[in-house]
Amino acid sequence: MNVPKICIAVPITSLSIYENKELLSEAVSHDPDFIELRFDYLDTTNGISSDFIHSLLDFSSIPMICTFRKFSEGGNADISETQRISILNEIIKAKPHFIDIEMDNSIGILEDIISKANKNNIAIIFSHHNFTDTPTSEEMYNIIQSFRSKLKTITSFKSSFSISHSFVWKLIFTAIQFEDNLEVLKFCRNIADNKGKIISFCMGELGIFSRLLSALCGGFFTFGSLVAQTAPGQINIELMREFYKLLQE
DSSP: OOOOOEEEEEEOOOSOHHHHHHHHHHHHHTOOSEEEEEGGGOSOOTTOOHHHHHHHHTTOSSOEEEEOOOGGGTOSOOOOHHHHHHHHHHHHHHOOSEEEEETTSOHHHHHHHHHHHHHTTOEEEEEEEOSSOOOOHHHHHHHHHHHHHHHTTOHHHHTTGGGGGGEEEEEEEEOSSTHHHHHHHHHHHHHHHTTOOEEEEEESGGGHHHHHHGGGTTOSOEEEESSSOSSTTOEEHHHHHHHHHHHHO
16 A cells, blocks of 8 residues: 655744744654645734745755635635735745645636746645535536636646646545545545546544545545644644554554
8 A cells, every 4th residue: 555645734823934943843853745834824924025935945855835725715814815916926936846726716816826836837736625515526526627617718727738747636625424525535536547636535523534545545645733733623644644554554
């Protein structure tokens, strides 16, 4: 069995280089496969710069994902769209391995971000979050198909279709019954079998099953935590590894 890849989500809460490097040292000590820097947890967004972001990216060779999650999709900062786009531009200037942007962004924002990300060789994670329930696996696939249709109107995406391997789909749902986990796992397997990169599982206590097993059903990676959770149902990375180790024995 391939060892599932785990990403640690790290909430960046201040512009203090010292505080953040202490936090990153703790994350790196657990040797995750990826680290997500959640900038929407900052206590203030004034003064955030590409130099600050770059200093965090330079801390480790572990691939890092930069995210400023929209408030409407579970982000921690309720700021103006102008401020959010300004921060996304600073993230792109810092050239992380990945940038996460929501599928429900406007065509104009998507076109701008995709164009700039491609020019800077930044892989894009297109994300969708549902904090209410979990649709069927067929409906999940329709979300991607609908978004693909949206992308086809974007010139910069058309010209980058040859490097579409750099795109990762991320669809996260909320389990309201155990069966929801099975829908997500079927979806992961279907996308992976068709050579797509997919991150998908259910949030919440009822979603722990899919959070653990999605990376065994074709998921690109799953999320673990250190101490603070950035999403309902996150599990400590060491507990996750203990679970995977038991499956290998």
